[in-house]
Amino acid sequence: MSDAAHDLARRLGRQAEAICRHYLSAGRRQGHYWQVGDVRNAPGRSMFVRLRDSAHGPAGKWTDAATGEHGDLLDVIRESQGLSSFADVLAEAQAFLRLPPISRDAEAPHGGKQCFSRDPAPSARRLFAASEPVPGTIVETYLQNRGITALHETGSLRFHPRCYYRPDPHEPIQPLPAMVAAVTDLRGRITGVHRTWLAPNGSDKAALTTPRRAMGHLLGHAVRFGGADDVMAAGEGIETILSLRTALPSLPMAAALSAAHLAVVAFPPGLRRLYIVRDTDSAGDKAQDSLIARANAATIEAIVLSPALGDFNEDLRAFGVDRVRAELRCQLAPEDVGRFMVLRP
Known part of the structure; x- marks a missing residue:
């Protein structure tokens, strides 16, 4: 990361809670963490932002237990605001901190054009590809139990018998059955997936705090x-x-x-x-x-x-x-x- 961007990330970390309240307003504070659905400010509880420096890392670092994504507060600003240019991310960050503008020529992290947290879209595509068609699975049972009988043109839905679920970053992963839905753009390209974890017999959603989670670009x-x-x-x-x-x-x-x-x-x-x-x-x-x-x-x-x-x-x-x-x-x-x-x- 360039010196200017690294310094900006440190400054953002000192105001981690204020950043979260502004850019991740769908979440709330839980002890020394800010808890929210994902880095794009969806409601939920799978993403944790560290609000104070600790032995585990500096303030502002975050992890999404549902997707494996991680990053810092520059990532939060980029994703929550839908910014594609690193220079625009820096400009938004310095405006929030009321600092003089950083040069538009500042380098992105590691000298690349953009290098923030891991892109979750390839993982979403792999998960969907590893899932199986709905007919004859507990996904079909689940939907029928909800009165849904029209299952034509549902190629965007699949079943995964052992889809990973992690309650929070400090608990082990559980492989559970899930309905996996492909999120696509207008060209039909998969940009993310949505998972609904199910009871083993398909009678209802799984008895989890957050049985629905999404990952990728929504x-x-x-x-x-x-x-x-x-x-x-x-x-x-x-x-x-x-x-x-x-x-x-x-x-x-x-x-x-x-x-x-x-x-x-x-x-x-x-x-x-x-x-x-x-x-x-x-x-x-x-x-x-x-x-x-x-x-x-x-x-x-x-x-x-x-x-x-x-x-x-x-x-x-x-x-x-x-x-x-x-x-x-x-x-x-x-x-x-x-x-x-x-x-x-």
Whole structure:
């Protein structure tokens, strides 16, 4: 790392908690650590940022127990802000610390163009490749127990019988069965994976504090079902989207995995109508408003699909698919009713 960047990293470490509160606002302090979902500020508890110097290392160093990623506070600034240039990371850091600007010619760590923490995307691709198709596995059982019977075009989902799970950095890894979902960009390239650890018989999620975790590059990307053309739907959770697919089997859909990621999901070229599959909570409301504004700015018609309960999986399990279809019929654009409500053989 260049002298300027190394000095900046030390200065950031002295204000580690303030950095975390600003850039990792979805987390909270736990003793001498800041705990959050990941370096991109997702809610959760798998990432730990050291807030004080200790025998284990300096303040500001962090580890994500779910992905194996690690780094310092310059990484946090880069990933949480979506910065691609090392010079931009330095500029953001010095602005936070209210320091004079660092030269735009400052070197990235180790003299490279960019060299922060390990890129998790290749690990995500390897995990997905090592998993097996869903039919006949406990993933199929898990989804059916949630009322989800539409499993066509679910190549983005797989089963791994021994997917590693670590409760926190100080506990051993546990190999547990999991549903593994590929997160892809608009070209279909895998940028990350989402894991849902399951009970051994597939009856429900595993009895873990955080049975769902994601790794890789998620911003703008999604778990996709069906090929999007001029009309698609986008929502948060995989189970929510698959519940909607049970009622609207021909409509292409994307699960962004969280409200924050739903708000910034990328629009495919040629999209003219977007159905926003909302969850009925404050985070869902914010994501909906943001997505409507972005769609309008891109001259894409935005239509909100609202469940009667908390989400469409709750509706499916409580009322059945016929009731969900009847409610959706009133919310779809008239020309899409015949197009997407046709039941598959």
